[in-house]
Amino acid sequence: MALRIGLRPALPLIPLLPGLSLLGVLVVLLRDGHGGGLALLQQFAAGAVQPSIDPIVLGSLLNGLQITLVIAVMSWGISSVLGVGLGLLSSSTFWEILADVRWPAVILRRWLAPLRALHELIWGLLLLQVFGLNGWVAICAIAIPYTVLMARVIADQVDCHVSPAIPVLKGAGATPWAVILTGLVPPLAEPISDHIGHRLDCALRSALILGVFGLGGLGTDLSLSLRSLQFQELWSGLWLLAIAMVVLDRVLRTLRSWSRMLILPVAMASPWVALGWGTQLDLHLAWPVAEWTMFVGNLTDGTVGVKAALEISWPGVIGATVWITLIAGCLATGLPPLLLLVWPSQASLRLQGVVWGALRLIPAPLTALLLLMLAKPSLSLAGLALGLHHGGVMGRVLIDDIRSTGLCSAQTIKACGASNRVSWLYGPLADVSRAYLTYATYRLDVILRDTAIIGMVGGAGLGWQLMEALSSFHWWLVLWIVLISAVLTLLGESLGERLQGSWNSRAMAL
Structure with missing residues (x-):
């Protein structure tokens, strides 16, 4: 009898296979390529080592960077706090402990799903048409999908990391809230804090993207510099952004090294800090009126x-x-x-x-x-x-x-x-x-x-x-x-x- 053996690639080879698509992309680029922009790319590369140090330019970029940071930090804090709460409410395990039912979690998940399906840029452009140009438009455009995405991740973590202590505590007669606080929350502190910290970097990039499409901040300055071929000014903004990203990353790593439980209190306080910061900038934060x-x-x-x-x-x-x-x-x-x-x-x-x-x-x-x-x-x-x-x-x-x-x-x-x-x-x-x-x-x-x-x-x-x-x-x-x-x-x-x-x-x- 012939023995059939299925051939499968070894596990470490699988991540390499998608890289083969680079060959096809390079073939298309060689076919469609032209040398008309080589001189501009050389100027772009030269701008990285010779950024503009004009005080007026740097002042405008610093102001744009602060606006971007205010939008990112405020939307991050709001989405983190609301996302953790909605994530618990979207968890089947939470409702089983609380009331021995699952249907509220299923309904809430299905209701939240369309909100996270839209990119924050689409949210921003839609809200812009209704509320006009306002700082809260960019903040809400990031906070809405980020809150629901956070809730999805938290719910998955809760449902997939069920502690064996939970049935023991329930069998011992503990109240539902005591089971949640002692058997459900502690094992999730580390992955949840890591995810909350990671979302700050994502919020900063999203705020930058919104600025590229005209919603204010450093992204608007970078887009205008690139379109006017002012590469030295562009790189001045990129270097300032890089410094801000490194500083934020170091701050979050330091907080996690002290205690991973510090991330959530910091996220809760960050919207108030950002609101006070934003009032000192050229950022309109009065609540908009819908049209x-x-x-x-x-x-x-x-x-x-x-x-x-x-x-x-x-x-x-x-x-x-x-x-x-x-x-x-x-x-x-x-x-x-x-x-x-x-x-x-x-x-x-x-x-x-x-x-x-x-x-x-x-x-x-x-x-x-x-x-x-x-x-x-x-x-x-x-x-x-x-x-x-x-x-x-x-x-x-x-x-x-x-x-x-x-x-x-x-x-x-x-x-x-x-x-x-x-x-x-x-x-x-x-x-x-x-x-x-x-x-x-x-x-x-x-x-x-x-x-x-x-x-x-x-x-x-x-x-x-x-x-x-x-x-x-x-x-x-x-x-x-x-x-x-x-x-x-x-x-x-x-x-x-x-x-x-x-x-x-x-x-x-x-």
Whole structure:
């Protein structure tokens, strides 16, 4: 009898496979490339070492950076506090302890799902049409989806890290709140505090993105500098942003080293601190008045809505959005382990940390504009810009995981006679591959939402259609695009959850 053996790639090889998509992207870029922007890119690179030190420029950039920090810190604090509370209420375990039922958690999760399906930029542009230009527009645009995303992660953590002490406490006759405070909360303190700290970095990048699209802050200054080809001013802003990111990261690491329980009180106090800070800046924080008449009045005619739904070739637009997501997801997942194996050593981890930090520093829309200097617009170029930015995030995750697990496995394999590259492949990379792939599936959801910002720059996908509809005040088309975006994101989340289950992951730590 013939023996059939299924061939499967080894676990550490799987994170490398998405990197093969880089070959296809390079082929497209070589086909569509041109040398017209090489001189500009040289000026851009030169600006990194010769940034502008004009006092007027630095004063404007510092003011923009403070506005961005106020928006990021305030939205981070609000979303952290509300997210933890909603996360507990969205947990089946919480309701089983409290009332021996699960249905409230299921209903709340389904009600919150559409709110997180929209990118913060879409929230910002929609709120801008209703409330006008106001600091609270940017804050709420970040806080709404971040609160619901935080709630989803907290609920997953609670449901997947059920302590064995819970049934013991319930059997001993403890009250439900005593069980929650002693058996449920303590094991979750570390992963929840890590996630809250990580979201501050994300909130800062989101505030920067909103500024790029005109909602104020440093992002607006960077966008104007790039469009006017003032690269020295651009790099002055980027260096200030880098310093702010490093300082915030050090502060959070210091707080965690003192006590991980300090993160939540800091998040609770941060909105009040940011509010006082914002009143000293050129940031309008008076509560805005909504103007619904124009928005609602254009949605009363149902026949216009039907015609609007037929104006767009939905299969093509959705296909472009999904294709950009796949390209960016493959590049973001495959590039960090590929670079790790090019030069596997402890020294390379430090250098790679700098590389991934630089890619996180430059917003994806600005990366796309830089790439447009070298090639014609295409889906591959949009995917590359988005993939490089998210590759910076994935690279940080990979390096942090490797440092936390240690390099003992690589030393052991190398002592058996294996080469340095093989010892790293089947040592540290194998140790973190499962957690890395699980985080990659979660990151794919984020990339799908981020296609909105790249589509607006590159003229493709749902993002481009949304920008065109908003600029022409075609509210029925805006409504259809938002609904399709939400459904597409929720389908992506469902697929991501199945992929996470296939990697035997319990919950996301970031």
